[in-house]
Amino acid sequence: MGTPTGFAYDVVGDTVVITHAGRRATVLRGARARQFLAEIEDDDPQELMARVTGNYKHGNERQARDHPRNRGR
Template structure:
């Protein structure tokens, strides 16, 4: 089968902080309680959770943009 595209990745550092990267570039660093909360939540659906924590996720306006006269084709 095909390979699953993974645009987000994270690294847990020894000091307890978490660095989230998007396409190999740092997208955010979490420390303290936020890092612990992220690590507890990331086990569910890692790509979606990392997208949500970095703010890089779909905002729900894709359908409206597709129907705009400029984008109809």
């Protein structure tokens, strides 16, 4: 599985704005924002932001590629 890329985050007061490829993906506030900032120190930042936004591989990509409606793409 590939490593997620293209994520960035900005801290604005007690809010964390996570972007992906320059577009806002999610906004974390309050306790969740504080937890994110604590976790970002220990974890891989790109992987953590992918998990938080829900933008990560789910393991079914090969099945989707082989589906009849996707053949030939």
